[in-house]
Amino acid sequence: MQVLRYTAFTVDPAGGNPAGVVLDATGADDAAMLATAAEIGYSETAFLMPPQEPKEEKEEKGEAEGDSFGIRYFSPLAEVPFCGHATIATAVAHAERHGVGTLRLRTQAGPVTVTTGSTGDGRVVATLVSVAPRSVLIPDRVLAELLAALRWSGDELDPALPPRVAYGGAWHPVIAVTGRERLADLDYDFAALSELMDREGWVTVDLVQRESPTVFHARNPFPPGGVVEDPATGAAAAAFGGYLRELGIVTPPADLTIHQGHDMGRPSTITVRVPEEPGSGIAVSGNAVPL
Structure with missing residues (x-):
């Protein structure tokens, strides 16, 4: 797995909350994800699971290619159901590589939508909408x-x-x-x-x-x-x-x-x-x- 390192809720690398980000964790099991999170040592690492169904099937369902993902979050000691800063970091990392837009995430807590957009200074800002509080x-x-x-x-x-x-x-x-x-x-x-x-x-x-x-x-x-x-x-x-x-x-x-x-x-x-x-x-x- 390729692990990216981002810090969220800041524009300064010296601030914010660091998170590990894996944009493609296809095939990784629980032990591998936990070991990776422990090795990175940040409070959480997010593991994104890209959809595996063929493009034709997604188009039949009216879904855009690649906008719906599974995601899991691990601290160095255990899995957590949802993590906000790692979600923001993941969305920004994805937008920087694939363009801004909307991601629909399947978390253990339920569906979470994240929208990314560009700011006037060329940075990416991400907004997640939580499950019902x-x-x-x-x-x-x-x-x-x-x-x-x-x-x-x-x-x-x-x-x-x-x-x-x-x-x-x-x-x-x-x-x-x-x-x-x-x-x-x-x-x-x-x-x-x-x-x-x-x-x-x-x-x-x-x-x-x-x-x-x-x-x-x-x-x-x-x-x-x-x-x-x-x-x-x-x-x-x-x-x-x-x-x-x-x-x-x-x-x-x-x-x-x-x-x-x-x-x-x-x-x-x-x-x-x-x-x-x-x-x-x-x-x-x-x-x-x-x-």
Whole structure:
């Protein structure tokens, strides 16, 4: 397999979240994909599965050649159902080689559409639309465990952004604090948080702080993937957009900006579009550049 390396949600190779991208993983089994992701060492590597059916059959179905793909995502330790930054990186890498357009991806979480286009400076920007988002309450005992692993206190939480577990293709607890300083000072118990997240089926923890009604700062611990922290998490951004709409915290349609990775030296910018329709997918946009 040819492995490309991109960093997503940035135009600077020194920023964003690095992802491995395999544009043709035909024939690769689970062990090969996991080994490849572990060797690359990024938080996720995406493996694209081009369609194998003949062109004539696709034309009979009214499908354009090569626009529908299977895709799988592996961290260095395990497979994850959906990954936003690796999706953005894959779409940009594909567009740079085959032209901009629309990709229909079959993820383990469900169908995800990604559209690419050229910006005025010649770069490619990609926008994914997530599966239907939703959120659920966090039981008190689980929240207490989570805060203990984070070494955070309940008095530091923002009451306007209540704790929930949010979904936009993968599950992420949303924990909001009032102070930017608290978010910047992240020193969690890796083993305890990893065990809790494995048990609960969470992919990352979405730690957020609201700067203004539409601007947020985020950090995303990712111990189940063997990664201390994600510099940009598109799946969590989609889940967060759905959470904000469901709880009435934003009035859709709304455009949000999420800054992530700044506290770890890899600044990232994620743009989120929250549409009006309840239950509709959340649009997450960003650039990606090769490493």
